[in-house]
Amino acid sequence: MISTIETAAVIGAGYMGGGIAQSLAAAGIVVTLADVSAEATANALKRLLREAAEFEAQGLFPAGSTEKITANLRFAESIEEAVRDVDFIEEAVPEVPAIKHEVLRRICAAARPDAIIGTNTSTLPVKILAPAVSNPERFLTVHFSNPAPFIPGVELVAGEATDPAVIPIVKDMLRRAGRSSAQVADVPGFVLNRLQYVLLKESNSIVEAGIATARDVDVIVRSTFGFRLPFFGPFAIADMAGLDIYAACFKTFEDAFGERLATPALLKSLVDDGKFGVKSGDGFYGKFEPDMAAKLVAYRNKAYARMAQLLEELGPSPLDE
Numbered sequence: 001m002i003s004t005i006e007t008a009a010v011i012g013a014g015y016m017g018g019g020i021a022q023s024l025a026a027a028g029i030v031v032t033l034a035d036v037s038a039e040a041t042a043n044a045l046k047r048l049l050r051e052a053a054e055f056e057a058q059g060l061f062p063a064g065s066t067e068k069i070t071a072n073l074r075f076a077e078s079i080e081e082a083v084r085d086v087d088f089i090e091e092a093v094p095e096v097p098a099i100k101h102e103v104l105r106r107i108c109a110a111a112r113p114d115a116i117i118g119t120n121t122s123t124l125p126v127k128i129l130a131p132a133v134s135n136p137e138r139f140l141t142v143h144f145s146n147p148a149p150f151i152p153g154v155e156l157v158a159g160e161a162t163d164p165a166v167i168p169i170v171k172d173m174l175r176r177a178g179r180s181s182a183q184v185a186d187v188p189g190f191v192l193n194r195l196q197y198v199l200l201k202e203s204n205s206i207v208e209a210g211i212a213t214a215r216d217v218d219v220i221v222r223s224t225f226g227f228r229l230p231f232f233g234p235f236a237i238a239d240m241a242g243l244d245i246y247a248a249c250f251k252t253f254e255d256a257f258g259e260r261l262a263t264p265a266l267l268k269s270l271v272d273d274g275k276f277g278v279k280s281g282d283g284f285y286g287k288f289e290p291d292m293a294a295k296l297v298a299y300r301n302k303a304y305a306r307m308a309q310l311l312e313e314l315g316p317s318p319l320d321e
């Protein structure tokens with residue numbers, strides 16, 4: 001097993017693969033690209049270098065990024081050539097199991113046996129893709145978000161056969177690329193898309209029932225609870241608001257919508273144990289330090305005030321002008 005990732009290949013240099021390749025190259029990792037043909041790869045490489053220069057000129061990439069990306073991003077004639085001698089390979093071809101299987105087989109036939117192989121699949125469990133991988137102990141999902149050059153979070157999914165030792169090596173690579181990562185279990189849709197799709201589904205139900213328009217739903221999401229989400233996830237928000245309050249609110253939902261929106265068992269058991277979040281000193285996050293409430297309020301106020309300033313400075317999105 002390798003101990004650190006210095007070289008990588010990205011297979012599928014489209015929207016996601018291209019952004020992933022830029023991000024890794026900017027972090028000093030030598031990245032070789034391969035797409036469906038040498039011509040497609042050459043075009044992708046040109047596009048990525050042009051984009052990097054534009055992003056740097058617009059102040060979106062740090063000064064010197066284009067030079068670094070140009071030095072570290074390489075072209076390969078084929079998948080086989082790209083993966084031949086690299087530490088890490090990220091597959092980012094279309095979300096079609098047959099295409100991914102075929103590409104993973106070609107990767108495995110040509111790569112070093114100790115190369116770690118990641119897939120950028122959005123929804124497919126590792127167990128669906130792993131049968132195409134030889135030495136599946138080096139295979140896992142490394143799921144970047146769109147747009148890959150700018151979104152920091154990456155979901156990691158280990159399959160049944162994945163060697164746990166692979167995880168810290170990939171996490172270290174992601175950390176060097178300025179990414180945060182979290183490991184989740186091998187289920188369809190993982191965590192990110194499961195939550196995102198539930199929100200979209202419920203939003204659709206609201207519009208279909210005539211409760212609000214799509215635009216008004218979006219206004220509410222981004223200007224109320226969405227405003228908090230860059231800083232706190234749903235569990236931290238609930239711990240700060242009070243779990244007893246949340247349990248009481250779920251009662252209203254349960255009465256109106258039945259089992260689908262009933263109080264979750266995990267929340268109920270905390271409340272039954274007198275764990276109400278920050279105010280009682282214990283909650284989803286476990287025990288809080290005695291001065292946590294004051295620290296959180298200070299951080300929260302600063303975060304939300306800065307967020308308001310940033311939105312003011314950027315102005316409305318073109319959809320809302």
Ligand SMILES: NC(=O)c1ccc[n+]([C@@H]2O[C@H](COP(=O)([O-])OP(=O)(O)OC[C@H]3O[C@@H](n4cnc5c(N)ncnc54)[C@H](O)[C@@H]3O)[C@@H](O)[C@H]2O)c1
Pocket residue numbers: 011012013014015016017034035036037040092093094095096099103120121122123143144145146
């Ligand atoms: N677009 C998103 O918002 C998003 C977000 C997260 C994850 N993903 C996932 O990332 C993966 C890629 O999605 P995308 O949006 O970048 O798609 P895309 O269509 O932009 O890119 C796919 C690339 O793969 C190439 N390709 C197709 N067949 C190939 C083959 N046999 N060998 C080599 N290259 C081949 C295509 O030419 C294309 O450049 C998918 O699994 C997708 O679900 C997408």
